[in-house]
Amino acid sequence: MIQNWMPESVSTFGGDIDSIIRLIFYIVGVWFVAVEVLIVYFAIRYRRRGPRQAAYLKGDSWREASWVLIPVAIVLVLDLGLDVAGHAAWETEKLTLPTAEYEVGVSAKQFNWEFVYPGPDGKLGTEDDVTIENELHVPVGKVVRLELSSKDVLHSFSVPNFRLRQDVVPGRVIRAWFQADKPGTYEIQCTELCGFGHYTMHGNVFVQTQQDYDNWKRDNLKPASAAGAQ
Amino acid sequence: MSAAQASAGTTMAPEVVETDSLHQIPLGKVAIWWFLASEIMVFGGLITSYLLMMFAHGGFAEQAVHVKWKLGALNTLVLLTSSMTMILALASARKKDLEKTRMFLGITVLLGLTFLVIKIFFEYIPEIGEGFTPASGMFWSFYFGMTGLHGVHVFGGIVANFCLFVYTMRKVDWSLLERRVEYAGLYWHFVDVVWIFLFPLLYLT
Amino acid sequence: MSEAVAGEHTRDESSLYVMIWGWLIFLLIAGLAIFVLPISKALAAFLIFSIAAVKAALVIRNYMHLKHEHLLIYLIVLIPLLFFFGFMMTLIPDIVYRHAMGM
Amino acid sequence: MSTAVAAGAHAHEHHELGFIRRYIFSTDHKVIAKQYMTASALMAILGGLAAYLIRWQLAWPETDVPGWGPFGPENYNAYITMHGTIMIFFVAMPFLLGAFGNFLIPLMVGADDMAFPRLNALSFWTLTVASTILVVSMFLPEGPAAAGWTGYAPLSANALYTGVHWGQNLWILAIAAEFASFLMGGINFLVTTLNMRAPGMSLMRMPLIVWTEVTASVLFLLSVGPLIAGAIMLFLDRTMGTGFFLPDKGGDPLLWEHLFWFFGHPEVYVVALPGFGIMLEILSVFSRKPIFGYKMIVYSTITTGILSFVVWAHHMFVSGIDPRLATPFSITTILISVPFAILVFCMTATLYGASIRFTAAMLFALGGLITFILGGVTGIFLGSASSDIYMHGTYFVVSHFHYVLFPTVFFGGFGGLYFWYPKMFGRMMNETLGKIHFWGTFIFFNCVFIPLFFAGLGGTPRRLYEFSNYEMLAHLQPLQVMATWSLIGLLIVQLPFLFNFSYSMFRGKVAEKNPWHANSLEWTLDSPPPHPNFPTPPRVYHDPYEYSVPGMSEDWLPQDQPMPVGAATAAGK
Secondary structure: HHHHHOOOOOOOOOOHHHHHHHHHHHHHHHHHHHHHHOOOOOOOOHHOOOOOOOOOOOOOOOHHHHHHHHHHHHHHHHHHHHHHHHHHEEEEEEEHHOOOOEEEEEEEEEEEEEEOOOOOOOOOOOOOOOEEEEEEEOOOOEEEEEEEEEEOEEEEEHHHOEEEEEEEOOOOOEEEEEEEEEOOOEEEEEEOOOOOOOHHHHEEEEEEEEHHHHHHHOOOOOOOHHHHHO | OOOHHHHHHHHHHHHHHOHHHHHOOOOOHHHHHHHHHHHHHHHHHHHHHHHHHHOOOOOHHHHHHHOHHHHHHHHHHHHHHHHHHHHHHHHHHOOOOHHHHHHHHHHHHHHHHEEEEEEEEHHHHHHHHHOOOOOOHHHHHHHHHHHHHHHHHHHHHHHHHHHHHHHHHOOOOOOHHHHHHHHHHHHHHHHHHHHHHHHHHHHHH | OOOHHHHHHHHHHHHHHHHHHHHHHHHHHHHHHHHOOOOOOOHHHHHHOOOHHHHHHHHHHOOHHHHHOHHHHHHHHHHHHHHHHHHHHHHHHHHHHHHHHHO | OHHHHHHHHHHHHHHOOHHHHHHHOOOHHHHHHHHHHHHHHHHHHHHHHHHHHHHHHHOOOOOOEOOOOOOOOHHHHHHHHHHHHHHHHHHHHHHHHHHHHHHHHHHHHHHOOOOOOOHHHHHHHHHHHHHHHHHOOOOOOOOOOOOOOOOOOOOOHHHHOOOOOHHHHHHHHHHHHHHEEEEHHHHHHHHHHHHHOOOOOOOOHHOOOHHHHHHHHHHHHHHHHHHHHHHHHHHHHHHHHHHOOHHHHHHHHHHHHHHHHHHHHHHHHHHHHHHHHHHHHHHHHHHOOOOOOHHHHHHHHHHHHHHHHHHHHHHHHOOOOOHHHHHHHHHHHHHOOHHHHHHHHHHHHHHHOOOOOOHHHHHHHHHHHHHHHHHHHHHHHHHHHHHHHHHHHEEHHHHHHHHHHHHHHHHHHHHHHHHHHHHHEEEOOOOHHHHHHHHHHHHHHHHHHHHHHHHHHHHEEEOOOOOOOOOHHHHHHHHHHHHHHHHHHHHHHHHHHHHHHHHHHHHHEEEEOOOOOOOOHHHOOOOOOOOOOOOOOOOOOOOOOOOOOOOEEEEOOOOOOOOOHHHHHHOOO
């Protein structure tokens, strides 16, 4: 039910992230409701009525302490469980880099996303690269690797629909990857305060079918140098 | 502050010993040590950052050859000696020997000043003359940042010791003087210890 | 200042202090010697910092007369050192990682 | 030389002094506590104003803010920075540590004053200087710091990126002065508690508020160092042209994040623990029961303190640190919920079988407990590295930490005010107004931040000036509007409190020594207590939570009265 509030997940690892969020939501939800209900119940049940003396309970003996320690032990177990359950999703998204079928350089600057596509030679960092602002075009169902770098301050590359977020740190090249499994247009946010134009730093991911992508590529990814030569 | 410690230091100790052994420690001493603990974390933060940067991208050693390690060694000698004179001042204060207390405090102040003079006039100024400013490279940023902060601490210690030196000119309350010399000493030795680590870090890398 | 603490200091330790100073100077010279001697950088660094640690220990134990102090004072000194080293250790993988990623 | 005599002499020199020395440059910890309270109240008004401006902009973007005027993006960044900085460093800490710590610690451990009264005054005046610097920076032509309260480099390290030059420098100076102030204060707390306890007041007989205040002071003392170092480096970056945090000069922005959060996370507990201490005191008194599991609470407080030093990187899961660090840190982070679970369960168990009087103070304590739990459980979402990928930097985080800090600082703090007001000012506050204040605060606070949880789930990033650029956020705008209306309500319901506070000071019902029938030492003194606090040094016989002891006529037993033999056996001691 927490799902209804979140944007649709359209990446391969989005589902894992959502399931761990759901897991935490249910575990934590039960505890939350239980404790709150208990507190409110006690508050009403044991409100002052006449000169009744309150119970003298110090919780020093193990028997009394166990009222607290047993629930706490359960909490501890659940905590460790959550850590174990959560690790897998983190591993897929952050600790592993599948072999990339497409590579795109992302260079953040105040206040734009510059997407650097490899030119005809299919390699990044060569002089025939093509730079397009705020528009990331990727084919559906392919592993896309992003090489994130920043020209000035910290930014954060976030696509909520992909459950993908990675800070962009100047002076470093940080690799991230995703594999979108549903065509469509999704929004890119900058989620690290980067100056007064922070709120304008907005882009779009166009997840296209292979066909559309190839057409788009043919029309847009001409090497700048070649264009200049003609 | 030290006066506050003194006045408070005398108050509680005798009557509360029965409660708790902690009461045997004079207030001022506990306070000074807590202060030093936070100071450890300050210099710890700087040293951590320095090591991190050094490992992250080397090139520090190439820069470090330009610092005047002989003068640094001399300064280490000066500080170590001043530490000894400081503790001797305390020792003679405990022996209620005002003459020697004053003498050792004076020597400590002079040695501290010597340290600063060497640091500023024989290291900073020539180095800046040679074009090594805080802005010229990470190593120099750290060099000036760390030694500068340390220098400020040295200066603070000199001021404290000088106040004590002046205090010994008048008729003294011995227990008060002893405590003040001890606390000023604790701080002074701490500054010395910091330098013991800064010297190899910055000069002998 | 209670009698208990004062009592420990009544005996004169001046000679000890001077002797400690002698050791400190010796260690300083030793450190410099290691610095100028042509031995491997790593070994030299290790030796120099061990010597620095010994010097610091001498100063703290004698000049700051930690050896006379209550356990509490030891705790006050050791806990920050602990955190300091923990902090440093935690940052190291970060650096290694940056090298691994060629940054 | 005995305490009473010493401080007696100390006090005499005071009573001959004029108004200035007695109320302005006083060294009496009770006066200094009130000074801290005033300072934090003034800063709180500023912080509230900032909140109002921010929320108005978020609800109705680019419209003139009533009573203010146009509010541009650069102002927005400046005011979120100011709101964070003011509320954490200049409201929460002066209020919970400065005011309550100063007032309560000496009274509760049975000391005549702080260990170092002059240092105490000095630390307050240092704080005043710090606040002044910060306020001055808000009137600079180019505005105050605009890099967020975390001041992430390089945004904060180079004036070109924000266009703010001296605003940011003054921000650093203000923070540094504030740290200096609380270093002095913390040392004072520690020494007072360690060395100046009254006979019989063993550590395990101290009221829990003292434990939490002291733990908080230790945390602060030990965690602030690296950030002081970082502040120095940042200042050099801005003024001397060094490049500690500037990549183009070989610096490392993540270093600042490490230095900041190594302090920043313990800081959360520096603020939260005293708030909990206050709630515990109030809970025990008004449910007429001993605190359930005093020892467990003490140990979990200490455990929280230790753990809080090894969790800081959970603020940096997606910040580009070594991803392998994430798993250990998310384990420690989630583990920290265990001591807090103990705390919460003990508070709940304290209510069991109680005989609860719902005074305003008790309502605030309960309200604080109830709201804090939501803040605590939502922390799990952010503590688990993988769900943090989605939650990080969204309004979910904003709501989470407001749910952690508001209950402890304001519910706890207000509760403490209603509770100790008689002791501070010698008069009672009006209960009816107090209850109105509580219900207003409770309802409106939840109405501000529960919507924002859902805004965050919907993927709304924090610190955005307005959302019109994002189609995906359009349908969440009503939540922002609701939050803003609720905030306006929240600010309005503080008026009855302000009236109540100032009116009762002069017209309130005169309070007797022990209006709440509480046990701890401060209630054995006149209201307000004299200076020196204790005409005769008190002797302590048992812990401060001996309520409803079986076999006793009245249901409370002050700490300085021995437990009747029959009762003691009945209590199973």
